Amino acid sequence: MLKSMDGLAEKLFWSSLLYMLKPLFRILSVGPIPNHVAFILDGNRRYAKKRNMAVSNGYRAGFMAIMSMLKYCYVLGVKYMTIYAFSIDNFKRRPEEVQYLMDLMLEKIEGLLHKESVVNQYGVRVHFVGNLKLLSEPVRVAAEKAMQATANNTNSTLLICVAYSSTDEIVHAVQSSCQEKWNEIQELNANQPQNVEVTKEIQELNQIIQLVDIERHMYMRLAHNPDMLIRTSGETRLSNFLLWQTTNCLLYSPKVLFPEIGLRHLIWAVLHFQRLYPHLEKRKQL
Numbered sequence: 583m584l585k586s587m588d589g590l591a592e593k594l595f596w597s598s599l600l601y602m603l604k605p606l607f608r609i610l611s612v613g614p615i616p617n618h619v620a621f622i623l624d625g626n627r628r629y630a631k632k633r634n635m636a637v638s639n640g641y642r643a644g645f646m647a648i649m650s651m652l653k654y655c656y657v658l659g660v661k662y663m664t665i666y667a668f669s670i671d672n673f674k675r676r677p678e679e680v681q682y683l684m685d686l687m688l689e690k691i692e693g694l695l696h697k698e699s700v701v702n703q704y705g706v707r708v709h710f711v712g713n714l715k716l717l718s719e720p721v722r723v724a725a726e727k728a729m730q731a732t733a734n735n736t737n738s739t740l741l742i743c744v745a746y747s748s749t750d751e752i753v754h755a756v757q758s759s760c761q762e763k764w765n766e767i768q769e770l771n772a773n774q775p776q777n778v779e780v781t782k783e784i785q786e787l788n789q790i791i792q793l794v795d796i797e798r799h800m801y802m803r804l805a806h807n808p809d810m811l812i813r814t815s816g817e818t819r820l821s822n823f824l825l826w827q828t829t830n831c832l833l834y835s836p837k838v839l840f841p842e843i844g845l846r847h848l849i850w851a852v853l854h855f856q857r858l859y860p861h862l863e864k865r866k867q868l
């Protein structure tokens with residue numbers, strides 16, 4: 583009972599806050615709004631240390647910040663939000679920390695399945711991105727269930743990168759597109775053995791592994807490339823995140839630890855994007 587009252591109070595708080603902020607969002611929307619914003623969630627452990635908390639509570643606070651950002655992005659009209667939740671390198675962290683993050687992930691992903699979850703309230707589709715076979719079975723199964731359960735939500739999309747690294751994504755995409763072409767060649771050969779026409783076709787096929795083929799096999803294929811990448815804690819490295827997709831992306835790095843990120847940081851980020859938008863558009867055409 584107490585729990586559901588808490589949930590109700592939180593829901594009321596958020597709907598009143600977002601209602602009050604609507605005029606502000608409307609003014610911001612006069613300028614261009616990024617269609618896709620990606621986040622590198624830096625500073626969860628530093629936040630815990632700063633507040634004398636266990637590291638695990640830093641990650642919990644980080645998850646709450648993700649949910650707040652999702653709501654603000656939704657009201658602003660950002661259609662895709664991508665988060666770097668767990669990199670392949672993160673598996674090298676202390677085993678207790680990896681275990682804690684995986685347990686938290688499982689708990690929160692299962693939470694997304696509830697009718698009352700933020701993603702269902704706001705009609706957000708959830709998509710997991712990465713080398714999902716590296717995850718434990720319970721986490722992978724929960725991720726697959728969450729993708730299925732939200733597949734028909736169309737208001738916006740949350741892409742959660744787990745067991746992800748950009749170089750792994752590129753290797754996977756190149757291997758899959760070569761495999762696909764190889765299968766096509768084998769099929770042609772099986773149908774018309776020793777045919778000159780087929781040999782010519784094979785040569786042509788070899789020449790047509792193009793950018794688009796590789797892009798079709800990227801883990802991130804569901805979304806257009808991000809327009810803005812926000813990395814908290816003032817860090818400006820890409821850390822093996824979306825290397826392929828960020829050629830024309832604006833990097834913004836507020837000096838705030840991720841769990842402390844709030845509406846004002848997002849507004850500054852959007853204003854920064856709007857100020858540089860004409861320049862970004864010009865660069866795309868060059």
Ligand SMILES: CC(C)=CCC/C(C)=C/CC/C(C)=C/COP(=O)(O)OP(=O)(O)O
Pocket residue numbers: 623624625626627628629641642643644645648666667668669672686687688690691742815
């Ligand atoms: C279900 C779901 C999406 C859960 C995500 C939970 C969450 C907040 C994950 C962040 C993981 C991570 C390795 C962040 C980097 O900050 P850091 O830990 O390296 O902090 P530091 O920069 O202070 O060292």
